[in-house]
Amino acid sequence: MAQAMTRSAPGGSPPKRPAWRGILIGWSFILPNFLGFALFTLIPMLAAFALAFLKWDSYNSPEWVGAANFRRLLSDENFYVALRNTFAYAGGHIPLTLVAALGLAVALDRKLRGVQFFRTAAFFPYITSLVAVAVVWNMLFNPTAGPVNQFLHALGVDDPPRWVASTDWAMPAVIVTSVWRDMGYYMVLFLAGLQTIPKEYYEAARVDGANTWQRFWKITLPCLRPTTFFVVVMLTIQSFKVLDLIVVMTDGGPGRSTLVLSQLIYREGITEGRFGYSSAIALVLFVIVLTVTVVQFRLNERSSTR
Amino acid sequence: MTALPDAPPAVAPPRPPERSARPRSRGPRLVRRALAYGFLLAVALLVLVPFGWMVSSSLKRNNQVLTVPIEWIPQEFRWSNFIEIWDRIPMATYLGNSVFLSVAITLLQLLTGSFAAYGFAKVRFPGRDALFLAYIATIAVPWQAYMVPQYIMMQRAELTNTYWSIILLQAFGAFGVFLMRQYYMSIPDELCEAARIDGLTEYGIYRRLMLPLSKPALASLALLTFVNTWNDYMGPFIYLTSNELWTIQLGLRSFVGQYDAEYAMIMTGAVLSVLPIVILFLIGQRYFIRGIATSGLK
Numbered sequence: 322m323a324q325a326m327t328r329s330a331p332g333g334s335p336p337k338r339p340a341w342r343g344i345l346i347g348w349s350f351i352l353p354n355f356l357g358f359a360l361f362t363l364i365p366m367l368a369a370f371a372l373a374f375l376k377w378d379s380y381n382s383p384e385w386v387g388a389a390n391f392r393r394l395l396s397d398e399n400f401y402v403a404l405r406n407t408f409a410y411a412g413g414h415i416p417l418t419l420v421a422a423l424g425l426a427v428a429l430d431r432k433l434r435g436v437q438f439f440r441t442a443a444f445f446p447y448i449t450s451l452v453a454v455a456v457v458w459n460m461l462f463n464p465t466a467g468p469v470n471q472f473l474h475a476l477g478v479d480d481p482p483r484w485v486a487s488t489d490w491a492m493p494a495v496i497v498t499s500v501w502r503d504m505g506y507y508m509v510l511f512l513a514g515l516q517t518i519p520k521e522y523y524e525a526a527r528v529d530g531a532n533t534w535q536r537f538w539k540i541t542l543p544c545l546r547p548t549t550f551f552v553v554v555m556l557t558i559q560s561f562k563v564l565d566l567i568v569v570m571t572d573g574g575p576g577r578s579t580l581v582l583s584q585l586i587y588r589e590g591i592t593e594g595r596f597g598y599s600s601a602i603a604l605v606l607f608v609i610v611l612t613v614t615v616v617q618f619r620l621n622e623r624s625s626t627r
Numbered sequence: 628m629t630a631l632p633d634a635p636p637a638v639a640p641p642r643p644p645e646r647s648a649r650p651r652s653r654g655p656r657l658v659r660r661a662l663a664y665g666f667l668l669a670v671a672l673l674v675l676v677p678f679g680w681m682v683s684s685s686l687k688r689n690n691q692v693l694t695v696p697i698e699w700i701p702q703e704f705r706w707s708n709f710i711e712i713w714d715r716i717p718m719a720t721y722l723g724n725s726v727f728l729s730v731a732i733t734l735l736q737l738l739t740g741s742f743a744a745y746g747f748a749k750v751r752f753p754g755r756d757a758l759f760l761a762y763i764a765t766i767a768v769p770w771q772a773y774m775v776p777q778y779i780m781m782q783r784a785e786l787t788n789t790y791w792s793i794i795l796l797q798a799f800g801a802f803g804v805f806l807m808r809q810y811y812m813s814i815p816d817e818l819c820e821a822a823r824i825d826g827l828t829e830y831g832i833y834r835r836l837m838l839p840l841s842k843p844a845l846a847s848l849a850l851l852t853f854v855n856t857w858n859d860y861m862g863p864f865i866y867l868t869s870n871e872l873w874t875i876q877l878g879l880r881s882f883v884g885q886y887d888a889e890y891a892m893i894m895t896g897a898v899l900s901v902l903p904i905v906i907l908f909l910i911g912q913r914y915f916i917r918g919i920a921t922s923g924l925k
Contacts, residue, residue, distance in 0.1 A: 343752040346829050350746025351758070354739035357799025362765055365776035372776060428670060433663060441912060442671040445678065448908050448915075450858035452876045453897040456883055457681045460890060466693035468680060501674070506919065513920040562769035565860045569880060583771035590775035591865055603772040610769055 369607075372600035379594030390601035400602065402577045403585045406492065407606075410581060411560035413496035414503075418556055421504040423549075426511030427541065440512070444505035451502075455570035458498040459485055488578035491571050495579055499566055503559070507552050514548030515541070550621045554614055561610045582606045681901075685709075685894035692890035708895040715892060718899065720871060721878035726903075728790060728863075728874060729856040732798045736852045737845060740803025745833045747804065748811035749819055759808070762801040778865060792866040797856060803848050806918060810844035811837060847918030850911045854904055875900045 348355075373390055377383035394400050425443050429436055446454065461469050462484035473481040482490035522540045531539065542549075564583035567573060573580035582602060590599030679699070684692045685708060687701045712718055747759050781792045814837065822832045838845070863874045873881070879896045886892065908915060 340753070343750060347746045347750040347752035347755060350750060350829070350833070351743045354743035354799050354804055355758075357739065357795065358762070358765075358801060358804075361777065361780075361796050361799060362773075362801070363761070365773040365780060366765060366768060368776040369773040425670070428667065431663070433660070433667075435664075436667070439667045439671050441909075443674055444916070445905075445908075446674065448854055448858075448904055449678075449901050450876055450904070451860050452879050452883075453681070453901050454677075456879070456893055456897050457677050460684075460693065460894075461677060461680065463693055466695050468676075468697050471695060471697055501677070505674075509916055509919050558767060558769065562771045564771055568864070569860060583769070586771055586775065587865075591778050596775055596779060599775050603775065606769060607772045610767075614767070 369600050369603055372597055373604040375597040375600075377595075377597040379596075383597070386597070390598050391605075393598065394601055394605065399577065399580065399585060403580045403582045406577075406579060407561060407563070407581045407583075409492055410496060410499075410563055410579075411557065413493070414499055414560045414563070415553070415556045417496065417500045418503050418507060419549075419552060421500055422507035422552065423511055423545075425504060425508040426515060427537070429508070430512060430515045440508075443508055446502045446504075447506045449502070451565050451569050454498060454502055455566065458494070458501075459570060462494050485571055486575065488576050491575060491578045495567060495570055498570065499563070502566075503556075507556065510552055510555075511545065511548055514545050518544040546625070550617070554617055557613050557617065558610055561606065561613070582609075681894050681897055684891055685898045687891045689889050689891045692894070705891070708891055709899070712892060712895045712899065716878055716882050716896070717870075718875075718878070718896070721873055721875040722899075722903075724872060725857055725874040725876070728793055729853045731790070731794055732856045733849050733852045735794065735798035736800060736803045737849055739799060740848065741807045741838065741841065741845065742833065743804045744807030744811055745829075745837055747808045749816070749832070749837075750829060762804055766801050766805065774861075774865070781866065787866050788868045788872065789866075790872065793862050797859075797862065800852075803852065806848050806851075807841065807844055810841050814840055843914060843917065846911060846914040850907065850915050851918045853907065854915075857904055 374385060374387060375383045376386040376389065429440050429443065461467050464470060464481075464483040464486050467484075469484070470481040482493075484490045484494040518541065522544070523536055526536050526540055562583055563581055564587065567579055567581055567584055568587075571579045573584050583606065586599045586602045586606065588599075589595045589602060593599075680697075683699060683701060686704045686706065687698070688705060691698060691701065747755060777796060778787075781787050781796075786792045786795070818836065819832050822836055827835065857874075858876065859874075860876045860880070863872075863877050864880075867873055867877065879893075879900050882896055883893050
């Protein structure tokens with residue numbers, strides 16, 4: 322995707338046409354979408370930056386207050402809780418989904434009759450609506466009679482966690498649910514990446530006597546690097562902005578144990594009507610996502626030039 | 628991951644038959660294959676267990692859902708749950724609303740997205756690539772960061788609690804433009820050139836050449852948009868307050884909130900909310916997977 326963004330399209334029009342006609346025709350194609358895009362995405366996005374420096378709620382008119390919203394943020398306990406929870410979620414969701422998706426892709430990348438069925442099965446959770454997913458998993462995680470804890474009992478765990486009913490285990494429960502839901506999506510990306518690895522590499526390694534494990538570490542993983550990088554970037558963005566799953570599954574609870582940044586933005590901005598303050602939180606979220614993504618790009622560049 | 632036609636991950640390209648370096652006997656190979664199937668079956672079961680449990684619970688009585696030990700297959704199948712639910716909550720209204728929103732947004736996205744994509748891929752004019760970059764950049768910005776300004780805008784325009792808010796916010800996404808442009812880029816320019824020489828205008832080329840050629844990409848975009856809209860929770864949750872406007876997702880969530888002990892009924896509702904998507908997915912699976920592998924984006 323990265324190349325496609327920067328590469329300029331081989332445009333089609335012959336040079337004999339006057340330039341203004343090209344502009345006119347080009348814009349006439351883009352305009353219907355651009356109007357909606359500019360009005361409902363671009364302008365709100367830019368407005369979000371400005372709002373962060375305003376004191377504005379549903380009752381009073383906006384007033385420029387500089388960094389006051391951010392100073393208030395520093396003394397807001399909810400903000401620290403949400404920040405920590407967001408990082409906890411990302412710290413669980415990113416690596417676990419990555420490993421699960423890669424594992425599924427490698428397992429399902431074989432010539433076997435019926436493999437298509439298994440791929441469909443693995444992708445299935447992703448297209449299921451979040452509400453259904455949350456409802457089902459909340460019951461699976463039921464502390465007393467839920468199938469998850471019955472299974473743990475059968476394994477000999479006498480005192481299984483109380484999952485969504487406990488402040489310590491609610492976040493792990495949310496992470497498990499989201500990994501289950503998202504792994505099929507990233508598996509599709511990994512499967513596409515696996516198709517690009519020349520089969521000759523494996524042949525050669527086999528002749529040299531490399532076993533399955535060695536082939537995975539020495540061929541599959543290095544060749545998958547571009548895909549892995551892309552998946553990690555996408556996963557990171559997706560993890561830090563997590564909102565709907567939390568809202569539907571735990572609504573931030575019990576207590577504040579699963580309150581995340583996006584949810585704080587929602588509560589402050591839309592429920593409470595504190596537009597300026599919520600935009601300051603949004604700006605922090607954006608800066609976090611941007612920083613992590615930029616660092617990932619840097620790391621990727623460095624290790625690919627090595 | 629750039630062009631559609633060469634990224635069909637679901638249908639693996641035919642590989643040369645495995646030439647084993649050393650001749651193997653038949654026995655171990657059969658065992659290996661059996662092991663492979665056993666392993667895959669275990670994985671599939673693990674992934675599908677929540678679905679199985681959902682369907683099985685939807686056919687039980689409320690007090691039979693959370694039992695020790697788990698009853699995987701209900702003693703008696705209560706199909707009546709699937710009739711009762713329509714009276715318990717306005718299921719038909721919710722489903723109808725979801726269909727309306729999903730169809731409207733999908734159509735608008737297809738139309739404006741493919742139209743703009745043609746401008747970005749096949750018409751050359753100054754500023755085009757910078758503009759496209761702006762489109763791409765917005766995809767990386769989390770929507771949560773600007774949902775509040777969007778909300779203020781809709782509130783001022785008095786469009787909250789109407790379908791307009793949802794449709795306007797979701798129909799012009801950058802994603803559709805991006806996906807369609809990727810596909811158009813893979814169609815050779817010579818084809819457009821020939822059409823131009825034959826006297827077709829740019830709009831003619833779009834309609835008579837590009838649209839028919841890009842049917843697979845249109846199908847991908849249509850399915851992805853439809854499913855995303857159908858499954859969307861936050862949009863309707865923020866904007867729709869009147870019960871009669873609710874989508875199936877909101878309806879189901881509110882049912883769970885009100886009757887949290889009616890486990891079986893909740894599961895029946897969940898099954899009904901997922902069913903249309905499952906059917907759509909099984910029909911159009913190919914396009915789904917391609918769309919995702921092409922764009923790597925939701």
